[in-house]
Structure formats: C-alpha cells, structure tokens
Amino acid sequence: MSFEQLGLIAPILRALETQGYATPTPIQAQAIPVVLAKKDLLACAQTGTGKTAAFSLPIIQLLYNERPQGPRRIRTLILTPTRELAIQIAENVRDYSAHTDLKHAVIFGGVSAHQQIQQLRQGIDILIATPGRLLDLYQQGHINLLGIQQFVLDEADRMLDMGFIHDVKRIIVKLPEVKQTLFFSATMPPEIAQLANSILTKPVSVAVTPVSSTAQKVAQKLYYVDKTAKRSLLVHVLKDNSIASAPVFTRTKHGADRVAKELNKSQISASAIHGDKSQNARQRALSDFKAGSIRVLVATDIAARGIDVDNLSHVINYEIPNVPETYVHRIGRTGRAGASGIALSFCDEEERAYVKDIIKVIAQPIPIVEEHPFLPSMSPVDLAPRPAAPVQMRQSSSQQVAARKKNNGNNRKWHGNRQQQHKKG
Incomplete structure (x- = not known):
C-alpha cells in the first residue's frame, strides 16, 4: 500500500x-x-x-x-x-x-x-x-x-x-x-x-505493536555487574566503535548528571537531559545528539518517549527501570519502524527482581553476557532471575484432620516397629 x-x-x-x-x-x-x-x-x-x-x-x-x-x-x-x-x-x-x-x-x-x-x-x-x-x-x-x-x-x-x-x-x-x-x-x-x-x-x-512486542525486534543483552563498577562497564562498552551514538537511561536526575560527568572525564562526549534542566539546555542537548556533536545522551525516564532520533543502533539501560513497560519504551528508541537495534542493560544485585518482571512482560529471556571485565562477585548464573518456588496450597480443615490421622497412624506404626525391634535386640 x-x-x-x-x-x-x-x-x-x-x-x-x-x-x-x-x-x-x-x-x-x-x-x-x-x-x-x-x-x-x-x-x-x-x-x-x-x-x-x-x-x-x-x-x-x-x-x-x-x-x-x-x-x-x-x-x-x-x-x-x-x-x-x-x-x-x-x-x-x-x-x-x-x-x-x-x-x-x-x-x-x-x-x-x-x-x-x-x-x-x-x-x-x-x-x-x-x-x-x-x-x-x-x-x-x-x-x-x-x-x-x-x-x-x-x-x-x-x-x-x-x-x-x-x-x-x-x-x-x-x-x-x-x-x-x-x-x-x-x-x-x-x-x-x-x-x-x-x-x-x-x-x-x-x-498495533503492543507494548510487549517491541522487544521482539530488538536484540537484547544483559550484563550483570556490581553497582560500583557500572560506570567502568559503560566506558568499556562504549569503546565499541559500532556504537556511533546511544541514549543511556538512568532512574534519577542526579544519576544522569553524574554519569554524563564521568563519561566526559573519560573523553566520551555526553550531555544529560532531565526535568531539572532548563528548556534551552534540554533542547540544546537533544539537538547536539541528533547532529552527532555529542555521542551519548544520558536521560531519565521522563525523556524515554521524547527522544526521536533516526537510525539509533543502540540503547543502554545504565539502571534497570522498576516498571517493565518503561523498559520496553526505553529500548523502543532503537529498532524503530521495522529497523533492527540493540539494547544493553546493566543489572546489579538489587535490580534482579526488576529483570524478572521485565522478562514476564516481554515473554522472552534476555541473553546474559557471561564474559566481560567487570563481572560481579557472584557469577551470572547465580545472579540470574530464578523461577518462583511452587506455592503451597493451604489445606482445608477436613484435609488437615485427615492428614493428622494419617500422621498419627504412621507414628503409632513406627513406634510399634521400634518396640518389636527393641525386644528382638
């Protein structure tokens, strides 16, 4: 058509x-x-x-x-x-x-x-x-x-x-x-x-495109890392020249400012964009990012649906969002209009539950990067979200009575056997 x-x-x-x-x-x-x-x-x-x-x-x-x-x-x-x-x-x-x-x-x-x-x-x-x-x-x-x-x-x-x-x-x-x-x-x-x-x-x-399905066309990777090593991991990941530019998402305004400052110290051009910035500063950062003047735009979730840049190859979740749909909106900045894209997510031990919720919503596993220089003290296998333990159903009162009778009978049988063994000994 x-x-x-x-x-x-x-x-x-x-x-x-x-x-x-x-x-x-x-x-x-x-x-x-x-x-x-x-x-x-x-x-x-x-x-x-x-x-x-x-x-x-x-x-x-x-x-x-x-x-x-x-x-x-x-x-x-x-x-x-x-x-x-x-x-x-x-x-x-x-x-x-x-x-x-x-x-x-x-x-x-x-x-x-x-x-x-x-x-x-x-x-x-x-x-x-x-x-x-x-x-x-x-x-x-x-x-x-x-x-x-x-x-x-x-x-x-x-x-x-x-x-x-x-x-x-x-x-x-x-x-x-x-x-x-x-x-x-x-x-x-x-x-x-x-x-x-x-x-x-x-x-x-x-x-069209239900919130959970956007993730289907974006290649996702999960890095388990100690919280204190996230900035080092980010600098390491950005050494990949195939990442020409990328939005990096944080949960807090202060965190966005801190990450942008650390990236600039590492000779990676970056600006932060969030609600406390003046409109002129926000627009300038977004314009510089679109023009390629800066390589990284560090953003809070308030900007997750406001970044409209063509041909973004990568999105980086510096912090895992606590709302699964927010994750999908974030990674939706890449893979737009049918194009492919890559989403990299950094997860520390405190964020494991958020990853588990995200996996439920997108109905697919997120591949774990098992080898990188900043692996956490716990192995990725230990950190990976585990399936919930089966829920023990509460017994009805009649079931409880029957169970007690069965247990009492088993106990009497066990004691009787023990007495016979004692006499034979």
Whole structure:
C-alpha cells in the first residue's frame, strides 16, 4: 500500500516524498482513512510506530480542504505530555504541511511565553501544547478553544504517569462538545480506558505493536555487574566503535548528571537531559545528539518517549527501570519502524527482581553476557532471575484432620516397629 492509495492529496504527497517516506506504517495505514472519514479514533500505539504522521497527515488534509473565510483561528489542538514531544510533533507538522498555507504553533512551559503569545496573535490553524502552559495562556485570555474541530490526545498513559491527567480533564471541558477526537496511548490502564470512554463517540479502535512486542525486534543483552563498577562497564562498552551514538537511561536526575560527568572525564562526549534542566539546555542537548556533536545522551525516564532520533543502533539501560513497560519504551528508541537495534542493560544485585518482571512482560529471556571485565562477585548464573518456588496450597480443615490421622497412624506404626525391634535386640 502507498500513501497515495490512502487518499492523501498532492501537497502532502510531495512533502512525504521530500522526507523520503514511501510506505505507510501499520498504524498509518489503519488510522489515516479513519481520520479522513472524520470518525473518532482510539489507537493503542507507542512511540516509534509512526503515530504522529498517522494523525497529523489526515488532519492537515482536512484543514487544507476546509479553509474558512476570515481570520485564522485554532481548529486543531494536539495535547502531549512533554516539551520534547511537543517540539517533535511541531517539527513533523511543519514538514508535512510545507506545501500548504497552514500555520501552526507550539507552546510549552520552562521558557518565556512572550514569543508563544505573539505566534498565537498572528493566527494559527494547529496548536501543539503541553497541558500546563495551555491552561496558563487560556486563563490569561490568549487562547480561544471554541473553534476546535479536531482534538488529539497523545501519550495519554504518559499524561497519567506524570500527574497531568487532571489538567487534561480541565482542558477537555473547555472544548466544543461536537468535535473529532483522536486518542492515542501506548498502554490502556483502567483510568485511561475510562477517560477514553468518556470523551470518544463511537470510536474506531486500532491497536498495533503492543507494548510487549517491541522487544521482539530488538536484540537484547544483559550484563550483570556490581553497582560500583557500572560506570567502568559503560566506558568499556562504549569503546565499541559500532556504537556511533546511544541514549543511556538512568532512574534519577542526579544519576544522569553524574554519569554524563564521568563519561566526559573519560573523553566520551555526553550531555544529560532531565526535568531539572532548563528548556534551552534540554533542547540544546537533544539537538547536539541528533547532529552527532555529542555521542551519548544520558536521560531519565521522563525523556524515554521524547527522544526521536533516526537510525539509533543502540540503547543502554545504565539502571534497570522498576516498571517493565518503561523498559520496553526505553529500548523502543532503537529498532524503530521495522529497523533492527540493540539494547544493553546493566543489572546489579538489587535490580534482579526488576529483570524478572521485565522478562514476564516481554515473554522472552534476555541473553546474559557471561564474559566481560567487570563481572560481579557472584557469577551470572547465580545472579540470574530464578523461577518462583511452587506455592503451597493451604489445606482445608477436613484435609488437615485427615492428614493428622494419617500422621498419627504412621507414628503409632513406627513406634510399634521400634518396640518389636527393641525386644528382638
């Protein structure tokens, strides 16, 4: 199937050709016709499946074909949880709409709102926003949401994880009752499913690349190592010249800063990216990583779905996440759009339980690297997750009585035999 067969118009096809896109991904092939038909959409798809194009391409076409008379007003709202994701979506919208006269703006916190307000005043068709800054500018009277025709809620489960779900609900009640809603989430926990049911009208459901299946196309390797030797192991692994660039994931902001500092001391160019960094610093680090100016981007999980870099060959889990789905999202930074990739994970003794949970979710073993210079004091075989011991079922009261009678009978028989042996002796 081609993009042309999906019914996309010439200006969009020209933009896709410029970007080098020839064949739609599964989520694009399923979602684009639904959106063009102006139906609500419930899509279970994670980052790396091409979902941004799945909603932005048909939205651009709908807006282009139905340009109203008079001044521009916001007709599409795309809500996303992080600044990095908002910027990436805006870049995609810019590229896909290059041969149209549509205008867009992106707003997010952490920077001055002055320039964002100026863009809004000039008139836009598409607004990409994070929840907090959207509410701030709405309350200040800089944003009018009454003309919204399409509402996209992207990364809904991440909104929940980051504590934004209440802001999302506050925004939803400010939107027109009649609109097209496109709901995207990598996972569907009960609270997210309930939210989807409350805002969607007769949606078409699409599910591609379940969270556990991403791991199937990524070659995974597990290094058991003492906690104190992890940084040395990381430097050793990065001596491999085939790792041109790689994101390295930590669990904490402080840990990300510390790892980046140690790598730079070892003459490996690295920058850290996390929530405590200013927006300018975060964007500069991400831009430098994309451009190849730095080799390693050390990130916390808040950025796990916000790193969108083509052709990443490796991902390194410096620390094992305590949520299995987070592991899958992390390694999903490589092996994107059907490409192959390699995920390396460093596990100390305290993280063994996390590995066990991950293996359950991805339903496949993770091969252990049994030879490297920083093997832990315990062997990899000893450290490997062990199957749980069989659970002893509690006996019913009748079973307990029968067991006691049997034991008493056996005891009497044993004592009787012992007495006979004693007499014979």
